Amino acid sequence: MNDTTEALEATPADETEATEATDAPSADEAPKRGTSKSRLEEEGDIAADYLEELLDIVDLDGDIDIDIENGRASVAIVADEPGTPALSRLVGPDGEVLEALQELTRLAVQAQTGDRTRLMLDVAGHRLTKRGALVRLAGEVVARVRTSGAAERLDPMPAFERKVVHDAVATAGLLSESEGEEPHRRVVVLPAALDPQESSD
CATH class of the missing domain: 3.30.1370.50 (R3H-like domain)
Structure with a gap:
């Protein structure tokens, strides 16, 4: 197992809640400060900073796009040049590494905002x-x-x-x-x- 996969798969099971609840939170789970455009932009910026540091650590090149889609922050890591296969390491078999990376990114955002986030992450157009x-x-x-x-x-x-x-x-x-x-x-x-x-x- 390479260093990239080991780093991304080290998320504790109780910290990765990949359920439909993350896509449609109940009323009592709604972010305390709302989901205004500025709030979602803040989440995207925090996620982008976190991912840029991670890309440096694992020595991968990629651009980061931030958007707001369906009432949530959306962040995508895209290749500097089309057809670059290296980013596939951040996707993994059946997207397993991508799911782990998304949860880590959500935790990084939550650590700074104090609220849960429904942020979505994509890598190299996988999703x-x-x-x-x-x-x-x-x-x-x-x-x-x-x-x-x-x-x-x-x-x-x-x-x-x-x-x-x-x-x-x-x-x-x-x-x-x-x-x-x-x-x-x-x-x-x-x-x-x-x-x-x-x-x-």
């Missing part, structure tokens, strides 16, 4: 590419569920990916829910006629 693949997967599963009339369980995936699938399934007119515990939590796509609350009886 954008993954989103497209997940939307296609959701479409295929929806088609099969409509044909068979039976629920279908997907492979376990992190919170970001589950949310993409849930949104795609809802857009297609079917229902979906998550089941299981991290890191084995997965999406279940349900037939349109089956209500999750009714099925729990």
Whole structure:
């Protein structure tokens, strides 16, 4: 295991909450100082400073883009030159290193602001590419569920990916829910006629 992976995978399990709750916090978890544009810009700036230091430590080159998307700060590490493969070390197999790095970055922001953050991190366009693949997967599963009339369980995936699938399934007119515990939590796509609350009886 190289130094980069060791550094990024050293996050304690109880500090990484990759659940849908991080994407849709309850009212009592809302940031104390709100999520105004200036607040989100502050989160992005803190994250960028943290990531720049990390890039120096692991000796990787990359530019950092800061944006605000869907009411949250969005930070992306992009290659200085297109096609540069080195940043893939910050993504890891199936995005595992990226998920750990995102949690570390959120903790760094929280340490300075005192509040939890829903900041999203992407590296080398991994999440954008993954989103497209997940939307296609959701479409295929929806088609099969409509044909068979039976629920279908997907492979376990992190919170970001589950949310993409849930949104795609809802857009297609079917229902979906998550089941299981991290890191084995997965999406279940349900037939349109089956209500999750009714099925729990």
